[in-house]
Amino acid sequence: MNNAVAPAYDLEEDYSERRTGERHISVLRVGRVIWDGNDQLCVVRNLSAGGLMFDCLYPPTIGQVVTLELRSDKQMIGTVRWVKGSAAGIAFDRPVNVEAILREERSSLLRVRPRAPRFVRRGTIKLIGEGEPIMGDIIDISIGGLSCRSEEPLMRGEPIVVVLEGVGATNAEVRWVKGDAAGIRFDKPLPWRAFQEWLDQAPRA
Secondary structure: OOOOOOOOOOHHHHHHHHOOOOOOEEEEEEEEEEEOOEEEEEEEEEEOOOEEEEEOOOOOOOOOEEEEEEEOOEEEEEEEEEEEOOEEEEEEOOOOOHHHHHOOOOOOOOOOOOOOOOEOEOOEEEEEOOOOOEEEEEEEEEOOEEEEEEOOOOOOOOEEEEEEOOOEEEEEEEEEEEOOEEEEEEOOOOOHHHHHHHHHHOOEO
């Protein structure tokens, strides 16, 4: 993907002028930005009711309509208004409730809990538990966990170490098992820059 060419004027300054009067909140949230069938990991740095600013490896072009997902139940649609380097600013199609977007949701009565955006990529992981290390094939992955099919059965609640080439090793726990598939939650989020690059290079399913 090619980076958009920014106009000669200072886009960030222009954006600041246009958002005068808006309550703009500085944040650092990892999300998923989607357009034309492609998706990337992005980092949202500023958010208001009318728009936001984010960084990603290959920003969309000015005028592109994008969907940005911060969690599985938090999606926003907007149009790219400016691009500068790896940063882009979008204006939402309709105003959003900033407090609701940033609020950390708890499990509902239906036991459905919003989760970090998932990316469908192909790749292998090494799973290290009490026995010999085994390999697994990734089904989907987020900065906070993944689902996979493993060579040998895993047990729910089992503590393991997940090794993802190019990203590193992280402590984790098996959260669910269904047949040969298992869901794994990381104890800590993956380092986002390394994960961003891994996503860009990994084959898409």
